[in-house]
Amino acid sequence: MRRPALLAASLAAGACHLARPEPERVARRFVQALADADEAQVAALAYAPARAHLEAAAQRASDQVGGRRTFAPHEMLQILDVPPGIAAATVRLETTGEDTAVAACTLEDGTNFALHLVREDDGWRVVVPLPPEDAAS
DSSP, X not given: OHHHHHHHHXXXXXXXXXXXXXXXHHHHHHHHHHHTTOHHXXXXXXXXXXXXXXXXXXXXXXXXXXXSSOOOGGGGOOOOSOOTTOOEEEEEEEEEOSSEEEEEEEETTSOEEEEEEEEETTEEEEOOOOOOHHHHO
16 A cells, blocks of 8 residues: 555656756756766756857867867866755746746755856756956966
8 A cells, every 4th residue: 555655655746846947957956966066967057158168178178288188178167165965955946038047046054046047959057157258268
């Protein structure tokens, strides 16, 4: 008898997760990637201009070592000021437009911040601030 109840609870939990709007799911994954210090996932969820910036920086780094090593774009990231293992207590959409969204995030320690998201051809991505142009050279 417990098996059907457990299955029903699992299906209900899964349905709730799938019912969340896609920008909220992306925001949750991004916050989790920050908490896990998963630079590859952070880079994958960043919007196209940030990914292009990381690719260019990785190419410059590879060139600087004479091609002896090829750097991956995510290796250009360093996640700072996020306590290891901290998790998001809440992530909720504040605004959603056709191509933009803002998610309000609160971490377990009470830290609040907003994530801005944009719709790209392949899905929703997080807007990551880019350094000034002269800092990239």
